[in-house]
Amino acid sequence: MTGGPEAASLAAAGPNRLARMAERVLVTGGAGFIGSHTCVELLAAGWDVTVIDDLSNSSPEALRRVEELAGRSLRFVEGDVLDEAALERAFGDGGCAAVIHFAAKKAVGESCVDPLGYYRTNVAGTISLLRAMRRHDVRRLVFSSSATVYGDPGPGACPLAESAPLRPSNPYGQTKLCVERMLRDLAASEEDWRILSLRYFNPAGAHPSGRIGEDPRGLPENLLPGAMQAAVGRLPELRVFGTDYPTRDGTAIRDYLHVVDVATGHLRALDRLPAVNGCSEYNLGTGRGVTVFEVLEAVKRASGREIPAVLEGRRQGDATEVWADPSLAGRDLDWTAERGLDDICADAWRWQKANPEGYGS
Numbered sequence: 001m002t003g004g005p006e007a008a009s010l011a012a013a014g015p016n017r018l019a020r021m022a023e024r025v026l027v028t029g030g031a032g033f034i035g036s037h038t039c040v041e042l043l044a045a046g047w048d049v050t051v052i053d054d055l056s057n058s059s060p061e062a063l064r065r066v067e068e069l070a071g072r073s074l075r076f077v078e079g080d081v082l083d084e085a086a087l088e089r090a091f092g093d094g095g096c097a098a099v100i101h102f103a104a105k106k107a108v109g110e111s112c113v114d115p116l117g118y119y120r121t122n123v124a125g126t127i128s129l130l131r132a133m134r135r136h137d138v139r140r141l142v143f144s145s146s147a148t149v150y151g152d153p154g155p156g157a158c159p160l161a162e163s164a165p166l167r168p169s170n171p172y173g174q175t176k177l178c179v180e181r182m183l184r185d186l187a188a189s190e191e192d193w194r195i196l197s198l199r200y201f202n203p204a205g206a207h208p209s210g211r212i213g214e215d216p217r218g219l220p221e222n223l224l225p226g227a228m229q230a231a232v233g234r235l236p237e238l239r240v241f242g243t244d245y246p247t248r249d250g251t252a253i254r255d256y257l258h259v260v261d262v263a264t265g266h267l268r269a270l271d272r273l274p275a276v277n278g279c280s281e282y283n284l285g286t287g288r289g290v291t292v293f294e295v296l297e298a299v300k301r302a303s304g305r306e307i308p309a310v311l312e313g314r315r316q317g318d319a320t321e322v323w324a325d326p327s328l329a330g331r332d333l334d335w336t337a338e339r340g341l342d343d344i345c346a347d348a349w350r351w352q353k354a355n356p357e358g359y360g361s
Helices: 033-044 060-070 084-091 109-113 115-135 171-189 225-232 259-275 292-303 327-332 341-356
Strands: 024-028 048-053 073-080 096-101 141-144 194-200 203-204 236-239 256-258 277-285 310-311
Touching: 024 033, 024 115, 033 048, 033 060, 033 259, 048 084, 048 141, 048 194, 073 084, 084 115, 084 327, 096 115, 096 327, 109 115, 109 171, 115 141, 115 171, 141 171, 171 194, 194 259, 203 225, 203 259, 225 236, 225 292, 236 292, 256 259, 256 341, 259 327, 277 327, 292 341
Parallel strands: 024 048, 024 096, 048 073, 096 141, 141 194, 194 277, 203 256, 236 310
Antiparallel strands: none
16 A cells, blocks of 8 residues: 555455445444454445545554455545544545444543543544535444443343443443434434444454454453464463452453454444434344353364463453343344354454464564
């Protein structure tokens, strides 16, 4: 990819372009973990794709590999959604049918240290994007939300439906809930907006090819990339926080969802948008909770390696268990998770083994 604020297409388009769609979708944060996997699925489904990403937590190599996997090109604009000029370049001369909005800061711990930075990027950045959408008369949006909006649901509350209480326990979750409420207010005030917010539980894994995957900068905050880096020797050990929870093995329970299933969820949401009236929220999860130790056993099966782990006390704010009721997405979006924990770990290991230093390998 060439440098500069706006790069040309990364590769020639494939000869068998699908004719299902003649429309273009703008993907903010499309070079990131979930964004890049979603771009593969969008291109394969026949959408024209424009990505805007400031590359602050992603790599242009991810987009090059997206095109390699899809056999089609995309258009890339380097820039921040807070930058009005960059957004104007991204929207271009028209023809954009919808936006998928991933661009956000997403580390819970960092959000507690830098809440203003999180509100600026996640909330003000969304406002900037929505104003640009309005200028270009684009009013269909799929928003990347998070299960962090539920906070700690307490004992016996899972599986969590969309109607569960919303009580995020950290600034990151607060920003996601703030945007969700803002989107509802916008849709109520202007009836032509069609918006779906997708609350993911724990996206993990990698593309089955091993060509794209999760490449966090610095120390991973999430369990699975940390376990994979420990397995490949990039980290000396994995820190496990909390072994005295009231669960089947003492460790916290989460709902791990394959990133390709997350990506296909966005396609289903995009297809659903024309029939949406206003704004709605959907859970994306498997409906099954697994413990930290169960994840580590699955990593061991996938990698054939022991995971060096250091057991520590609970982290403040960590919930005992959080897992989804995804039945509403099954009913309305015709979406269900197709891959399980062993698939997640097998694909994540294929990515990590082939790319021990991530995209810098």
